[in-house]
Amino acid sequence: MKYIIVGLGSFGSSLGIALTSQGHEVIGIDSNMQKVDAYKEVISHTICMSATDEYTVKGLPIIDTDIVIVAIGEDQGANVMATALFKTLKAKRLISRSINPLHETVLQAIGVDDIFHPEKESAMRWAKRLSLRYFVDSFELSENFSIVEINIPDALVGKAIGELKLEQKFNVKLLSTLVYEQYKDTFGRMQSKPSIQGLAMPEQILEDNDVLVVYGANKHINQFLRSVGVRVH
Structure with missing residues (x-):
């Protein structure tokens, strides 16, 4: 996948390094040219430019980029201007950093696809979330074990949980399933919130809008995903 990360501070640079390594x-x-030089060996491409200048931003391969992440944190005005500019230039998926509640409201009004809070979330967690097509979210219990939310792969739709034999085959446990329900926010746009289905039961039939909540070692979760045709790194 292709990404543009705007702002190479602590979070933006860590995310760029993680995605490049994957x-x-x-x-x-x-x-800041010093930051651009500092990360040129560990991020695919680094460019010194102002992300609020429409002329230079238009020169970026936005149409060929899967996700644009605005990670500017020091300058709230620059964050908003850059986010609005990439939205105007029709970024396929636009994610921006929220600095405070009012700033988050402004980003919602602009119409970003997602908002992150670096003070609460790690760059590695977002790298995992962004790089895996079926990945929704995760909670890392330790360096090697996680609880993850995964959009159901097509190969599992219509199957009973019991027949998957996840514990026997892959040493992972399907804890529950959930669905994301749609609702309108204060700006009249559709948003989604999770609705837990309860503990996973062997006789439960998986449906095409289910999100799987899976627990296990990261390597075992990846083995399970590969077995159903999901590309992981």
Whole structure:
């Protein structure tokens, strides 16, 4: 996948390094030449430019980029301007950093696809979330074990949980399933919130809108995903 990361501070640079190490193509942008030079060997591409200048931003391969992440944290005005500019230039998926509640409201009004809070969330967690097509979210219990939410792969739709034999085959446990329900936010746009289905039961039939809540070692979860045709790194 291809990413543009705007702002190479602590979070943006860590995310860029993680995604690059996973084999993705990353363009890291910052107006500080020292940061651009510092990460040029560990991020696919680094460019010194202002992300609020429409002329230079238009020169980026936005149409060929899967996700744009605005990680600017020091300058709230620059964050909003850059986010609005990439939205105007029709980024396929746009994610921006929230600095405070009012700022988050402004980002929602602009129409970003997702908002992150670096003070609460790690760059590695977001790297995992962004790099796996079926991945929704995760909670890392330790360095090697996680509880993850995964959009149901097509190969599992219509199957009973019991027949998957996840514990026997892969040493992972399906704890529950959930669905994301749609609702309108204060700006009239559709948003989603999770609805837990309860503990997973062997006789439960998996449906095409289910999200699987899986627990296990990261390597075992990846083995399970590969077995159903999901590409992981």
